[in-house]
Amino acid sequence: MDDPTQRDSATAPSQVSRLDFDIEWPPKHAAAYLIDEPAPILVDTGDPGDRAEATIREGLAATGYEPDDVEAVVVTHPHSDHIGQVPFLREAGAGVYAPRPVLEQLERDPADLAAGVREVARSTGYHGEAIDRAVEHAQSSLERNRGLLAPEAAVPFEFGEPFSAAGREFEPIHTPGHQIHHASLATELNGERVLFSGDALIEPFRPGAIHVGIDYGAYDAVEAFHRAMDRLEGRDVDRVFPGHGPVFTDYRGVIETTRSALETLTGEVLEAVTAVGPASPTELTRHRVGEARHPAQLLDTLGALGTLEERGRVEYEDCDGVRYYSVRKASP
Known part of the structure; x- marks a missing residue:
C-alpha cells in the first residue's frame, strides 16, 4: 500500500x-x-x-x-x-x-x-x-x-x-x-x-x-x-x-x-457523564478512553464538557476547585 x-x-x-x-x-x-x-x-x-x-x-x-x-x-x-x-x-x-x-x-x-x-x-x-x-x-x-x-x-x-x-x-x-x-x-x-x-x-x-x-x-x-x-x-x-x-x-x-468527529466526541463525553457522574474530567476521560496516554485525550474531554455546558446538557459542582460534572436536571 x-x-x-x-x-x-x-x-x-x-x-x-x-x-x-x-x-x-x-x-x-x-x-x-x-x-x-x-x-x-x-x-x-x-x-x-x-x-x-x-x-x-x-x-x-x-x-x-x-x-x-x-x-x-x-x-x-x-x-x-x-x-x-x-x-x-x-x-x-x-x-x-x-x-x-x-x-x-x-x-x-x-x-x-x-x-x-x-x-x-x-x-x-x-x-x-x-x-x-x-x-x-x-x-x-x-x-x-x-x-x-x-x-x-x-x-x-x-x-x-x-x-x-x-x-x-x-x-x-x-x-x-x-x-x-x-x-x-x-x-x-x-x-x-x-x-x-x-x-x-x-x-x-x-x-x-x-x-x-x-x-x-x-x-x-x-x-x-x-x-x-x-x-x-x-x-x-x-x-x-x-x-x-x-x-x-x-x-x-x-x-x-x-x-462529525467533534459531535462524536461530545456524545461520548455526555455518555460518560451519564454513566459515572458526578465525576471530574480526569475520571470522565478514564471512563471514555481508559488510562489517558496523551494529554490531548484529557483536553478533548475538557473541550467537550465546555460545549455540553454551553448547550445546557451538563452542569458541574465546584468542590475545593475540582469540577464534578453531572447531567443537567430538567427545569420543573
Missing part, C-alpha cells in the same frame, strides 16, 4: 514540494511545504533536532535549493513539530512570518501561565505533584517555543488581512481549536485555490482539541474548533496541504467529517 502521507506528484501542483518529518508522538509524522518560485517559501518547518534539519536540507536539495535560498518561512501555529527549524532557516537568511497573537502569546509572563495551569489542572481533578508537573511542562514549552519562534525576529500578520511574504499573497484565516491562534493560509497556485491548513483540517482524522493546553480557555476548545469550521465552510478550495496526513481535494467532505 502507498504511504498515505506522500504527495501524489501526478495531481498536486508542481509548484509545491512536501517535506515529511518523523516525530516521536502521534501521528508520528509532520509535513512542511516548499513553494517553488523565484523567491522560495516554506510553510512550517518540522520539529527541532538534527534529523529534521537534515530533512530540510535534503528536501531543498531535491529541488535544487540550499537553505540560504529560502526567502520566507510562514508559520501556521506555534507547536514544536511546526516551528522546530525556524532558527536554522532564520540564520540562513529567511524572513519569518507568524500570526501577531502567536507572537504576543510567546511573550506571556510565566507566572501568569503557571496560575492558569494550576487553576485549570485543579479543576480537572489533578492533585499535588501532578499539578506541579503540568506547570513545569507548560512553562518549559513556553520557553522552548519562545526560543524557536523568537517574537522579536518575526514579522507579524493579522487574521483576516491579506499579507505578502516573498512576493506571494496569503489570506490568513483564524482557525482555533487545535491551537488558539492557528492560521490556515489560502493562496492561489497554478490556477488552483489552495489552503495550507496546518493542523486545523486533516484527512483522515480529527486533530486533537488542544487549543490552549491545560490553561485558561481549555473548556472552550471544541466550540473554538466549530468556529474554525464555520470560517472555512463556504470557501472555494481546490486542494488542501495539511500539517499531517495526505494532501487532499475533498475540502467540503473533510470539513463535514471534522464536524
